[in-house]
Amino acid sequence: MELRLKKRGVFAEIRKLIAAVAGTGPDVNRIGERVLTAVGTAVLKDIQDDFAVKAAGGTGKIGGKWLKQGEKYLAYGRSFSRGEQSGLKKAAGVGGRTNRYAPGGNKGLLSGDQLRRWRAIYGYMLRRFLLSLPEKEAKQRASMCAWAKLKREGAATKLKVFGSRTVPIMRDSDDLYNSLSPDGDPEQIFEIDRGTLVIGSRIPYAAAANKRRRFMPESEAEIPDEWKDRWAAAALNEIKQDIAQALGA
Numbered sequence: 001m002e003l004r005l006k007k008r009g010v011f012a013e014i015r016k017l018i019a020a021v022a023g024t025g026p027d028v029n030r031i032g033e034r035v036l037t038a039v040g041t042a043v044l045k046d047i048q049d050d051f052a053v054k055a056a057g058g059t060g061k062i063g064g065k066w067l068k069q070g071e072k073y074l075a076y077g078r079s080f081s082r083g084e085q086s087g088l089k090k091a092a093g094v095g096g097r098t099n100r101y102a103p104g105g106n107k108g109l110l111s112g113d114q115l116r117r118w119r120a121i122y123g124y125m126l127r128r129f130l131l132s133l134p135e136k137e138a139k140q141r142a143s144m145c146a147w148a149k150l151k152r153e154g155a156a157t158k159l160k161v162f163g164s165r166t167v168p169i170m171r172d173s174d175d176l177y178n179s180l181s182p183d184g185d186p187e188q189i190f191e192i193d194r195g196t197l198v199i200g201s202r203i204p205y206a207a208a209a210n211k212r213r214r215f216m217p218e219s220e221a222e223i224p225d226e227w228k229d230r231w232a233a234a235a236l237n238e239i240k241q242d243i244a245q246a247l248g249a
Helices: 006-023 031-055 071-077 084-091 110-129 135-152 156-162 206-212 223-247
Strands: 188-193 197-203
Touching: 031 188, 031 197, 031 223, 071 156, 084 156, 110 135
Parallel strands: none
Antiparallel strands: 188 197
């Protein structure tokens, strides 16, 4: 028993596949879409893996090493994981419910005695500053003086206790990170139209974040050669499967 395949017939099938992938011919079997999907999945994996490296403080292939988040943001803006806040307080010697006060009825790290001390200093300095300054500026200066005095006396502040904590950069909620998952995400942009693949994130702050700490290349020049090689390999693997299927192999 023999099977004979003419070169012309084989090449004709391959040319159809190439045209479908390139978007220059009909793609009734959605071959081009499958190839671009395979490439897009590889793209997202590289981008998200690189994101994870930089978030952990390492040097990535895109954007190098990210600038660390500021102390004020870490102390006052960044959310805490479960048990993290109490652990940091305990390590600083202000654990438990004793150190939980702050001026203005806010939660803080002062003890009751320290809060009373703060109020006394603030009131004294405010009366002095009001003799020569507008009320708003006088209150600001009095508050600064009160805090400076208490810190010299050993009072703990959120900036001191929480401002130097080690946390993954740009992974507060992981919304942005998850939107770049190769497994897909509701906030992910993954569109294929007429041979064009569009990948991105619908997270509102994604573009601004990418300006400050690059996680996604904005031009082909930024794409590492090793990434391009992996993406090409993903495309080639899918094409091989389609060729084998087209030839009945």
